[in-house]
Amino acid sequence: MADGLMFTDLTALRFLLLLPVIVLLYMVRSRYRRRNVSSVLLWRSLRRDLESRQRLKLPPLSLLMMLQLLAVGIGTAALTRPALPAQDRTHLVVLIDISAGMQATDVAPSRFEVAMDLARQAIQSLEPGDLVSLVQVGPSPSLMASGTDTTEVLAALDHLQPGAAYADAESALQLAESLIQKTGGQGLVYLLSDGAFGSSFQAPALSIPVEFRPIGDSGQNQGITAADVRPDMDGSGRWSAFARIVNHADGSAQISVVATADGLLLDRRQLEIGPSAVSELSFALPPGTQRFELTIDAADIFSSDDRVEVRLDLPQPRRVLLVSRDAGPIERVLHTLPELQLSTVTPDGYRSAEGADLVILDGFVPEPLPDADLLILNPPVDAPGFETRIAGAEAAVLRSGLGNPLIDSVDLQSLRLGQAVKLETPTWARATVEGQLGPLILQGDIVGRRVVVFNFDWMLFDLPRMQAFPLLLSNAVSQLDPTSLPRKVQPGETVQLRPMADATEATVELPDGSHRNLPLAKGSAGFDETKQVGRYTVKWKGAMLGEVSSSFNVNVDSDTESNVAPRAHTLGEGRITRAPSPPAPGRQLWPMLALALLGILTAEWVYFARRG
Numbered sequence: 001m002a003d004g005l006m007f008t009d010l011t012a013l014r015f016l017l018l019l020p021v022i023v024l025l026y027m028v029r030s031r032y033r034r035r036n037v038s039s040v041l042l043w044r045s046l047r048r049d050l051e052s053r054q055r056l057k058l059p060p061l062s063l064l065m066m067l068q069l070l071a072v073g074i075g076t077a078a079l080t081r082p083a084l085p086a087q088d089r090t091h092l093v094v095l096i097d098i099s100a101g102m103q104a105t106d107v108a109p110s111r112f113e114v115a116m117d118l119a120r121q122a123i124q125s126l127e128p129g130d131l132v133s134l135v136q137v138g139p140s141p142s143l144m145a146s147g148t149d150t151t152e153v154l155a156a157l158d159h160l161q162p163g164a165a166y167a168d169a170e171s172a173l174q175l176a177e178s179l180i181q182k183t184g185g186q187g188l189v190y191l192l193s194d195g196a197f198g199s200s201f202q203a204p205a206l207s208i209p210v211e212f213r214p215i216g217d218s219g220q221n222q223g224i225t226a227a228d229v230r231p232d233m234d235g236s237g238r239w240s241a242f243a244r245i246v247n248h249a250d251g252s253a254q255i256s257v258v259a260t261a262d263g264l265l266l267d268r269r270q271l272e273i274g275p276s277a278v279s280e281l282s283f284a285l286p287p288g289t290q291r292f293e294l295t296i297d298a299a300d301i302f303s304s305d306d307r308v309e310v311r312l313d314l315p316q317p318r319r320v321l322l323v324s325r326d327a328g329p330i331e332r333v334l335h336t337l338p339e340l341q342l343s344t345v346t347p348d349g350y351r352s353a354e355g356a357d358l359v360i361l362d363g364f365v366p367e368p369l370p371d372a373d374l375l376i377l378n379p380p381v382d383a384p385g386f387e388t389r390i391a392g393a394e395a396a397v398l399r400s401g402l403g404n405p406l407i408d409s410v411d412l413q414s415l416r417l418g419q420a421v422k423l424e425t426p427t428w429a430r431a432t433v434e435g436q437l438g439p440l441i442l443q444g445d446i447v448g449r450r451v452v453v454f455n456f457d458w459m460l461f462d463l464p465r466m467q468a469f470p471l472l473l474s475n476a477v478s479q480l481d482p483t484s485l486p487r488k489v490q491p492g493e494t495v496q497l498r499p500m501a502d503a504t505e506a507t508v509e510l511p512d513g514s515h516r517n518l519p520l521a522k523g524s525a526g527f528d529e530t531k532q533v534g535r536y537t538v539k540w541k542g543a544m545l546g547e548v549s550s551s552f553n554v555n556v557d558s559d560t561e562s563n564v565a566p567r568a569h570t571l572g573e574g575r576i577t578r579a580p581s582p583p584a585p586g587r588q589l590w591p592m593l594a595l596a597l598l599g600i601l602t603a604e605w606v607y608f609a610r611r612g
Helices: 010-027 063-079 111-124 150-158 169-183 328-334 460-465 468-479 590-611
Strands: 028-031 053-056 082-085 090-097 131-137 142-147 186-193 210-214 222-231 239-247 253-261 264-273 278-284 291-297 307-311 318-323 340-345 358-362 373-377 388-395 397-400 417-423 429-435 438-446 449-454 495-497 505-509 515-517 525-527 534-542 546-554 585-588
Touching: 010 063, 063 590, 082 590, 090 111, 090 169, 111 131, 111 150, 111 186, 131 150, 131 169, 142 150, 142 169, 169 186, 222 291, 222 307, 239 253, 239 264, 239 291, 253 278, 264 278, 307 534, 307 546, 318 328, 328 340, 328 468, 417 438, 449 468
Parallel strands: 090 131, 090 186, 186 210, 318 340, 318 358, 358 373, 373 449
Antiparallel strands: 028 053, 082 585, 131 142, 222 239, 239 278, 253 264, 253 291, 291 307, 388 417, 397 429, 429 438, 438 449, 495 525, 505 515, 505 534, 534 546
């Protein structure tokens, strides 16, 4: 880069090698000698150029050669895309948290409105010519507007709305860094949030300064952090509802709880919950209940977690094949689940799974895999289709997928799991629960078949007699039902929808009444537009099928979202390295060089044509 000039693509300088080639062509001259001969008959068959000799001589001062050399030089200069460096200017990237917790009212009128006012002040304080970018921080951070026109950015700011999902602040900070690096100049990130990013948040190491403005001054909140409905384990066919209410305040709270079944009052309770305490509730549901709803009346700062709704779908009959050497504990759990037609064989007696809707393989994996949905328990070390080796150490849970229906209501941290096999995650699967030696619970799709793998020996440590094993097994069987949907979903979570047979049309109705069309491709389709709280109705239509509908609910019943206490994060010293951004190109000069090249080529052609 020359002083006061920038070159975007220096690799184009290789075209300068054409200059000596052109000069060499002009140095090669043909020279002929005159001879007197008596007849030319003997020479007619010979080519004239055989008489010539080639020798090098200095190139003549030719206007044609000069024009050609000049054309190559200017063309190469244009290809390097020279530009004048841009004037120093500030690039402000404003990150606004739109997660559920920003609706808290501990600061008036709400944390989100305070963040909006602070963002307006920062944008309006910029100097003419400064750049500003607006990024909303949700589950998938996105750039809303960018440029030097603050009017357009302020208009985009007015369209922001708080959501019900979490905020991926780590990805948002990385996006802000890339925006500033692309434009150069002096960059600054302005993060407006309550800082409630969850315990897994890790501030990334950035090359730009970050100013974090925490919003909120209280965490006095009570919320429903878990709610579900399950069939009773006594095989009676009745269902019960379970809920967990947490008091995140630093003092006791008086809470009124109202439970309804299909809109009819089921129970009303008055609770007193101590500071940072938990209250577990259960309700017996009347036969035929299709919808359970729980509401709490609490004088807190966050209302989105004060109501949940869970639907009950009547299960469809399914044929289940269990392949196990010790099927007793699994059979006892499966017999409590409704509408399962269970058959059991040993691994030695297994021949095929023809006719089964679900196959449960315990310590045994055949080759080829059955053509049905699969639940694989404790796969052996030589399991075909899996990359395994003996682990020889007890497994402990390190991390798990929040809100995943497979582990709903299961206290994984209390489990002691004997892991005999270290399993590599296949390309078709994703890890739901991970241990220090690899994945413990996997789920995925193999050519339209859904597969769940429990990679631990469930017979160790009395796991079958613990509540965790029936819950895990029940969750997996429910998850592998092709006609079922999750009873409840966290905001922003992706729901896997499997097209029903003979369906020619599929739509999803959102809580606000809008509709989305679904693809009817083979296998499951991921639906990720779940940012609204409320009921989502999935409708399948077909000539032979008619119209079949099912639904799921999106609730804010997560302990992470319910704990809205503001948090401070170290985003400056120790994490942020303040380094100058590289200069950005300003006015481009290559268009003028391209016009000059066109003029030179035109002159060269005219001169050559006139020369004849």
